[in-house]
Amino acid sequence: MAKLIIFLFLTLIPILCNSFTPDKPSDRRILVLLDDFAIKSSHSLYFKSLQSRGFDLDFKLADDPKIALQRYGQYLYDALVLFSPTIERFGGSIDAAAILAFVDSGHDLIVAAGSNASDLIREIATECGVDFDEDYGAVVVDHAGYAVSATEGDHTLIASDDFIKSDVILGSKKIEAPVLFQGIAHSLNPSNSLVLKVLSASPTAFSANPKSKLTSPPSLLGSSISLVSVIQARNNARILISGSLSMFSNRFFNSGVQKAGSPTKHDKSGNEQFLTEVSKWVFHERGHLKAVNVQHHKVGETNEPSIYRINDDLEYSVEIYEWSGTTWEPYVADDVQVQFYMMSPYVLKTLSNDNKGRYFTSFKVPDVYGVFQFKVEYDRLGYTSLSLAKQIPVRPFKHNEYERFIPAAYPYYGAAFSMMAGFFVFSAVHLYNK
């Protein structure tokens, strides 16, 4: 009986463990850390949209001493949502390093800060290439692009419609209504090449404390201010950082919006559409590619050789699929290129595809020997970056692979043989002619 239980247990392990695999890259289990449980209800629309897409949300207080990201070296969650801008110290074993290690092992992260963002949240953001305004009281103020509102007069509620131009991140449906934002500004670290502004402030925005008088020029100005940013790490973990927690709230989702100076008044702000679409991207429901089945062989053969010879003709193919949220669909594009690379690309060819995900091309190995690589470096905005490298040596001709008799050498053959014949005749004459 015990054996049976063990057997059942062992057979069930793979089923229990199949939550996040390269085959199904969408996240499943998400840990949501909150400042207090009121956020759970005040931001319920956002959480509901996640739950309705099949995510399993685990709400915890950020200072709950029992929270843990991993147990026995296994991560318990596939993604983390930090809706706890004021937290100074996480409970349990979590700290900034643990969260960054979580990201570095390929998991996703959403960070929402606010006007009262703690040092801890700022530190995490900084490590991801996002620098929040160092002035603690400062928020984004825009006297030209504010949202027309009945109550607030300090122009800290901003209506922004300066989105990143990427269908992969924001979905193909255009976001008509501006997005309401109320929170702190951040800038992107210029040395970080991976971070992207998804929602920028207008050129008239600046970051300052609205309650105090402005004595010196604000450090963050205009469109260098980012309101919402995303980072796709090199291991394809995706991070969303927002300067405002309230933009996720039900109140912002439902309120109407009219941008100052714009005659159109939208009944519903763009927040819900914007944040839902971005979350789809962050949780790998969109823009996630995989490349499989890299093959190369000589023309007319099917097996992959261990070495090519110079001037061989070869065929190269790779299959690329995109995750649609439920299945792997063929990825169709006309800009995938392969390099035949040794210190610099010797061959650079655009791959043609058959609309079923298979990309292929054929080319001639250059007349240079060495250790080459088939390299596919595919970095497109919003998509998983594909970086495939397959090493293959290229050898020169063998001594018996050259042409045996070349016409240009016939005079030399003639010279050699006539010399031999002449010598023979001469010897015969010399020896026997007496």
Place this chain on the structure above:
Amino acid sequence: MAVTASPPSVTQDLLNSLPKTLKLKTKQQELLLRITTLGLIYILAFITRLFSVLRYESMIHEFDPYFNYRTTLYLTEHGFSEFWNWFDSDSWYPLGRIVGGTLYPGLMLTAAGLYKILHFLRFAVHIREVCVLTAPFFASNTTIVAYFFGKEIWDSGAGIVAAALIAICPGYISRSVAGSYDNEGVAIFALLLTFYLFVKAVNTGSLSWALASAFGYFYMVSAWGGYVFIINLVPLYVLVLLVTGRYSLRLYVAYNCMYVLGMLLAMQIRFVGFQHVQSGEHMASMGVFFLLQVFFFLDWVKHLLGDVKLFQAFLRITVTSAVGVGAVALGVGMASGYISPWTGRFYSLLDPTYAKDHIPIIASVSEHQPTAWSSFMFDFHILLFLFPAGLYFCFKRLTDATIFIVMYGLTSMYFAGVMVRLILVATPAVCLISAIAVSATVKNLTRVVRAKVQPVQGGSGKGTGASKGSSKGVIDNSQPFQKNGAMMLLFGAFYLLSRYAIHCTWVTSEAYSSPSIVLAARGAHGQRVIFDDYREAYFWLRQNTPPDAKVMSWWDYGYQITAMGNRTVIVDNNTWNNTHIATVGRAMSSYEDEAYDIMKSLDVDYVLVVFGGVTGYSSDDINKFLWMVRIGGGVFPVIKEPDYLVNGEYRVDKGAAPKMLNCLMYKLSYYRFGELTTEYGKPPGYDRARGVEIGNKDIKLEYLEEAFTTQNWIVRIYKVKPPKNRW
């Protein structure tokens, strides 16, 4: 039945006749003695080279032999055709190396042939044992060649002495101990064989000896790049004979046959190819070849004309036009690029300062350094004094053969002074000439000693020159104490020779039998301490890194990493691509972030450095570092040598240059060294190899991480980190 009956009588007969047959004539006795001596010398030459095997183990030594071993292994495993066309993708990543076309295959083919023969004879030996013992075996064979050579140029006595001298001469042993599986091991045999056969051909004027010498030359070409010495010495010798009026038909036959056939055969070696007709180094032999034809032609014309005056005029015209045509041909060839100019190595031989100024990579090799006087004494001992004496004897009895050995001796002595490694080439000549001195002296002395006892002895003596006989007669009658003096001198010679033998054995056991891959030192209590760090590190690489990992190190360790670690290297001891080596030198002398970009562009996964600060091992990378800077700076001017020096002084302590303290090589060598106390009573971070406290003890690595450090810190391996995940 008849068969069974007869044996008793036969044995009886035999027993009766045995004492009679054992009584040998003097000539037979002498032959027996000679053969026995030669046999003993043959064995001695072999066993004196086995110290390293007894002290350590049967292993391949040093650096280059590991490449030779690896290729030999490949040859035995994959066969000749694969070996000949081998494209090695494990070295010089990502360029690769056409091994088959860039090596001298003679050594590998020899070892593989021996291996095949042994296996055919059912000796199930491993190829490594064959490789380890190839050099001693060929050293033994060299003694036999030396005997015949000595016999050819002087007499059989000189031959035996030459064989004995060369068997234990440290200059030769340094390159032919067991385990020193390098080209020179067989090349010296081939060199001496070629010379011997050529001299024999000149002496006899026989086509067959010339043919044999052409094949000897072919073997030499296949074995070592030093064949250039032959192809220049032999024409020089011919030229000298022509100038001194010793031209003969024998010389004509010997040189023409040897040159033409030798050249054709040498072209079969892929690495040499068309160099015989295209490279400046080989042009002298071709010029002499044409000159000989002119000489022959002139001789013929002289014979036809008979008129001296007419011939003089003809001679002038012919010689002028021949020299003119030759010069024009050479000039056109040089200008059109068909004839390549002399290589840097050749230049640096003729002008010892050339490499230092122009080609740092040649100057940096330790065995290319100019020879110190002490190493002449160390390697030749009494031969250094016997050499001039031998020259004296040679000049006293000038023949074609002695002229050859004199020229060989003088030119090779010059080259030995230019480069340390060329002492090896000079050794056979020095041994032969010294042997002439020893043999001639001892022979004269013994004749004096024996003359009083047996006044009439001239007839039974071995074939000696007439001059000796007459001198003996003079000495005989002049001095009464001649005999005692001769006895004294004989004892003196015996003493000197025995000192020589003792010195040679001592040098062999102390200096030339260490494998250099395993280091030995004396511990505090006098016991032997073995540092086996190299093999430890290479084994670690083999076991713990991905099979396609690329290891960057200074080129010295390239062959060993590929052979023992079985991993791809960026550069190795075959220094064919200066730019690639300079790139590695640049990475080593840059700051870590700059080096990281270079390493990424070369797909480097691991970096290996050799560090002697803990053990006091002085030939480590920090001491070689200035060469890296120089070679790197030669191609990339951003690297400047003065940046690493303080007032022209190279230091690693607190006063070192800031760039020095923060370059990659410094960081990798001294990473975490500041925490270590190496010597009692010294501060932590005390570098024992350089005897200073290091200047940068708090080293942080950003782009690399320590992967492995061997027991005595001699080899340190670092892993190149992947790019940062979020940046």
